[in-house]
Amino acid sequence: MAVTPSYQEKELLHRLSEGDKQAFTTLFDIYWDNIYSVALVLTKSPQLAEDTVQEIFLKVWNKREELASVDRFDNYLFIMARNHIFSEFRRLKIRQEHIALLQAHFDSALQTPEDQMLYKESTELIEKAVARLAPQQQQVYRLSREQGLTHEAIAATLGISVHTVRNHMVRAIKGIRDYLMNQDNTLLLTVALIRSML
Numbered sequence: 797m798a799v800t801p802s803y804q805e806k807e808l809l810h811r812l813s814e815g816d817k818q819a820f821t822t823l824f825d826i827y828w829d830n831i832y833s834v835a836l837v838l839t840k841s842p843q844l845a846e847d848t849v850q851e852i853f854l855k856v857w858n859k860r861e862e863l864a865s866v867d868r869f870d871n872y873l874f875i876m877a878r879n880h881i882f883s884e885f886r887r888l889k890i891r892q893e894h895i896a897l898l899q900a901h902f903d904s905a906l907q908t909p910e911d912q913m914l915y916k917e918s919t920e921l922i923e924k925a926v927a928r929l930a931p932q933q934q935q936v937y938r939l940s941r942e943q944g945l946t947h948e949a950i951a952a953t954l955g956i957s958v959h960t961v962r963n964h965m966v967r968a969i970k971g972i973r974d975y976l977m978n979q980d981n982t983l984l985l986t987v988a989l990i991r992s993m994l
Contacts, residue, residue: 805869812856813864820860821959824853827870831877838881848884850966852877925975929968936964937972 811819831852835845855876856863866872926934932954939945939953947961954961 809863809866809869812860813862815860820853820857823856823869824959827873830870831873834874834877835881838878846962847966847969848877848881850962851880851970854966854970855880921976922972925972926968928975929971933964933968933971936961937968940965 805823808819808823812823828849832845832849835848836842839845839848852873856873863869863872926937929937935954936950939950940947945953947958947965950961951958
């Protein structure tokens with residue numbers, strides 16, 4: 797992480813609190829690696845860590861008007877990341893039985909008709925969620941999840957910045973998650989949620 801003098805950081809936070817997107821991008825670039833490292837230690841998953849950083853900076857933007865009074869932005873981000881991750885852990889723990897059952901389904905390579913039906917239904921549910929996304933969010937999500945491209949490769953393919961790719965991904969995942977959370981079938985919901993983030 798680059799070292800940012802406190803006076804420069806305060807200026808960036810002040811500008812961000814007034815809606816300055818360039819200040820947001822600068823802070824994003826400065827602190828991305830640091831928060832990603834914290835998230836990676838806590839989640840043990842590169843993908844979850846990356847998604848966590850996206851969620852954190854989305855919250856930063858949404859709460860930008862409060863930031864002018866923040867003294868230590870690095871501490872602010874760390875606490876936000878920690879709380880977000882622990883909240884996600886608590887949410888996921890509620891579905892632990894369903895996750896274990898899902899793992900058993902995957903381990904058996906979808907050998908039973910019930911497994912195959914669950915997989916088919918979860919695929920259809922994810923597709924409905926993706927279809928509701930904005931066009932560029934759809935495109936970025938499909939290139940990442942369906943074709944396995946890295947954010948750098950997606951940026952090169954679409955002629956946009958990696959930063960923009962990351963923003964589209966976090967919004968896509970949030971949109972998919974919000975749609976799936978409105979479904980009634982708990983097991984199907986769990987399958988679809990996990991598969992949409994793999």
